[in-house]
Amino acid sequence: MDKINISNKFKMFEETWTPKIITELNGQQVKLAKLKGEFVWHNHEHEDELFYVVKGELILRFRESGTNEQTEVILKPGEMIVVPAGVDHKPIAHEECHVMLIEPAGIKHTGDVQHELTKDKLDWI
């Protein structure tokens, strides 16, 4: 039962779009990720996902299933959003952005989309 210093954990990796697990509780995992550029459109059929921005700016684009209608939310440090299960979303960061994620253990970060960015197994740091 050790404390976790977020800032120190972010110093432990450089890769973008590769969430690192830092702790878990009640079947959910807390992860840190560095984002830069555009991620792939995806959703998580059964899992809600929380994004909390620690540094930089995160654009989350959403689209209605089966349409091309898109909306977006811009998150700055100290801001969070929960993306409900089933909602198509696409994270974008024009400059490097640091986020904390909360989602169920075992979830794929690209959802059902198999993509070059898909990681089959995430590391703990």
Added chain:
Amino acid sequence: MDKINISNKFKMFEETWTPKIITELNGQQVKLAKLKGEFVWHNHEHEDELFYVVKGELILRFRESGTNEQTEVILKPGEMIVVPAGVDHKPIAHEECHVMLIEPAGIKHTGDVQHELTKDKLDWI
């Protein structure tokens, strides 16, 4: 699906030891609380609980069940800890401290201990 600004949410209440729910995901709730003074010893039999310090300093004291052996951890802003289910803990804040909590929906913040600080129903803000 609105974004949540943590700093703005903390401006919406003054009471200490009264967690406010700000969002939920996968059966877990994210709460904000202002702490000052000493809370009551308690545990949550089946639920892990995450403490993340946003402002100030939080002392979490732990004791081995059935003994008087105590240890403590001091958390500063940007630091978190998960208190596993069943572990006796007592939060202490000498000066006002702002924390984010993550725990299952419906959990009592004083565990099985009925205390003057126990709130039967928490508000959403």
